[in-house]
Amino acid sequence: MVSGVCRQRIFQMSRNVTMLSKRLGIKSGLFEQQKQLDASPTAQAQLAEKSLTGTSVLESSRTFYDFMTGDSADKRAYVCNGTACECAGQQADLKARLQSELGAAEVAEMTCLGHCYAGGAFMLDGQTYDIEDLDDALSETQSEQALIPEGHATTPSILLNPCSDINSWYAPVLDAISNQSTNDLLDELIAANLRGRGGAGFPAGIKWRGCRDYDADEKYIVCNADEGDPGAFSDRYLLERHPHSVIYG
Numbered sequence: 001m002v003s004g005v006c007r008q009r010i011f012q013m014s015r016n017v018t019m020l021s022k023r024l025g026i027k028s029g030l031f032e033q034q035k036q037l038d039a040s041p042t043a044q045a046q047l048a049e050k051s052l053t054g055t056s057v058l059e060s061s062r063t064f065y066d067f068m069t070g071d072s073a074d075k076r077a078y079v080c081n082g083t084a085c086e087c088a089g090q091q092a093d094l095k096a097r098l099q100s101e102l103g104a105a106e107v108a109e110m111t112c113l114g115h116c117y118a119g120g121a122f123m124l125d126g127q128t129y130d131i132e133d134l135d136d137a138l139s140e141t142q143s144e145q146a147l148i149p150e151g152h153a154t155t156p157s158i159l160l161n162p163c164s165d166i167n168s169w170y171a172p173v174l175d176a177i178s179n180q181s182t183n184d185l186l187d188e189l190i191a192a193n194l195r196g197r198g199g200a201g202f203p204a205g206i207k208w209r210g211c212r213d214y215d216a217d218e219k220y221i222v223c224n225a226d227e228g229d230p231g232a233f234s235d236r237y238l239l240e241r242h243p244h245s246v247i248y249g
């Protein structure tokens with residue numbers, strides 16, 4: 001169960017990531033630009049060059065996402081049909097409610113909206129929600145006042161904070177490491193329920209304790225910073241421009 005405050009933060013993060021995916025200096029996101037393109041190799045190559053990515057990335061995102069092509073393109077609402085949401089067993093009711101509110105022609109399905117932890121994700125007018133927020137989402141989209149102007153985050157930036165001084169940036173972590181035992185630190189991390197930023201939200205303290213308790217003379221930790229989702233560009237921006245924010249978490 002995700003608390004209300006936590007859900008609000010996740011919504012805000014989702015909005016911020018959507019804005020980030022438009023990247024600096026590009027007025028509309030790559031998805032919008034791809035939709036406006038004809039599928040000719042020349043047009044794709046020009047867009048790839050302009051957006052500093054490869055044609056294979058653009059093509060894989062265009063053909064992977066249900067909302068880009070075919071009967072599911074350009075709907076107001078998308079109900080997640082990914083494994084986690086389907087297993088939670090509420091998606092049929094969610095789809096029926098959205099169809100009754102918006103009309104069946106405005107509702108389609110797509111696979112995984114990145115809110116797998118909630119088990120009931122849907123997208124409405126470009127914004128991702130969890131099923132618990134269905135009523136709020138419907139009233140929010142009907143209220144002009146609730147609309148957030150595109151490109152303006154409403155909370156202070158966290159991930160985009162500049163790292164001006166590397167010593168003070170990491171000082172809290174170095175303090176914590178040097179002022180308590182490893183066991184106490186791991187206990188604290190587990191009690192704080194610090195989680196990774198991946199879709200699974202795995203508890204960091206449990207993962208790190210597993211590494212520490214493994215019996216070996218030499219240990220290696222492999223950190224994966226790959227952005228593997230087709231069409232996802234926000235992580236690349238953060239890794240290239242704000243690596244210390246990513247490392248700090």
Ligand code: FES
Nearest residue numbers: 082085113115116
């Ligand atoms: S499976 Fe539904 S959001 Fe990932």
